[in-house]
Amino acid sequence: MANSDLSTVEPLHPILVEGVKARQARPAFPDIGPASAKPLFEETQANASGQPEVAGTEEITVAGAEGPLAAKLYRPEIGTEKPPLIVYLHGGGFVLGSFNTHDRNARRLVNETGALVVSVNYRLAPEAPFPAGANDAFAALLDLVKRAPSLGVDPDRIFIAGDSAGATLAIAAILSGRDGRGPELAGLIAFYPVTDMTAIGAGVSYEAFGDGSVGLSEADMIWFRNLYAPDPADWNDPRCSPLTAELADLAGFPPTLVITAAYDVLAEDGALFAARLKSAGVETSYLHVEGVNHGFIGAPNPPPATLATYEAVADWMKSLG
Numbered sequence: 001m002a003n004s005d006l007s008t009v010e011p012l013h014p015i016l017v018e019g020v021k022a023r024q025a026r027p028a029f030p031d032i033g034p035a036s037a038k039p040l041f042e043e044t045q046a047n048a049s050g051q052p053e054v055a056g057t058e059e060i061t062v063a064g065a066e067g068p069l070a071a072k073l074y075r076p077e078i079g080t081e082k083p084p085l086i087v088y089l090h091g092g093g094f095v096l097g098s099f100n101t102h103d104r105n106a107r108r109l110v111n112e113t114g115a116l117v118v119s120v121n122y123r124l125a126p127e128a129p130f131p132a133g134a135n136d137a138f139a140a141l142l143d144l145v146k147r148a149p150s151l152g153v154d155p156d157r158i159f160i161a162g163d164s165a166g167a168t169l170a171i172a173a174i175l176s177g178r179d180g181r182g183p184e185l186a187g188l189i190a191f192y193p194v195t196d197m198t199a200i201g202a203g204v205s206y207e208a209f210g211d212g213s214v215g216l217s218e219a220d221m222i223w224f225r226n227l228y229a230p231d232p233a234d235w236n237d238p239r240c241s242p243l244t245a246e247l248a249d250l251a252g253f254p255p256t257l258v259i260t261a262a263y264d265v266l267a268e269d270g271a272l273f274a275a276r277l278k279s280a281g282v283e284t285s286y287l288h289v290e291g292v293n294h295g296f297i298g299a300p301n302p303p304p305a306t307l308a309t310y311e312a313v314a315d316w317m318k319s320l321g
Helices: 014-024 034-045 103-113 132-146 165-176 204-209 218-228 232-236 267-279 304-319
Strands: 056-063 068-075 085-089 116-120 158-163 187-191 256-263 284-293
Touching (some): 103 116, 132 158
Parallel strands (some): 256 284
Antiparallel strands (some): 056 068
16 A cells, blocks of 8 residues: 555555546646635545544634634544544645545544544635634644543543644644643654645656646645745745754654655655655654555545555554553
């Protein structure tokens, strides 16, 4: 299922090819602007297709940096032990998305890992540009860690996770908590993170897939970046581009699992960040998944590699004790 490099040995799975065709039949987000792109993304992503059952869900409120944020809690089946907690941050380029658009991701995490998952609606650009999302991620994490007793989770097994932009915000939350300002976490799970805003369009992954023929394009990434971080001076902030972080600031990271997709402009972003974490002495696992593209963990009709990736996440969490 996985390689340690950025090769694309297996072709893109036919199920995901159909998803690319459906996306290409819709207007491109940069062409219609954020006001139209936001509801379109909600309409196309937030549906019950491929929605696994969980023991229960509840819409709650968590703390944000400048006020309460909506969130959704997903309960696992009752077990003999207190479950882990996963604080989840959805993808969408810092501009789009909600816990509704990434409902399948949360449900699959719950069912495979046995964790209680809280998916957070952080503030989005362009209304709330950088560092709003990063600040919200840190505030929500602090709030949920404090609420571990009332949530009934194991306080020693609290994870933060996210996909794409959400993975970047999860990393930013940990960076925001360095020097003892943040909680001690059991781990970080980063699905295909954005790690270098300064290098969008550069590198082997953008060269291979930047035209959008397999999904996320270079044009999409430039659009997202310019809405989220309109001031280029912010692109070198580690909370915006984690690859720019000093090794000393990464050294305190919890055990980390970085997952990349073979057919993704962000594959190199994730690979380079995993290597940098290892250089900082962080316990790092890296999984490069063949035959899939950006967003594959939320595919409505999941190919085998999607389900195998969730199994790998569960196995990794268990391996940490």
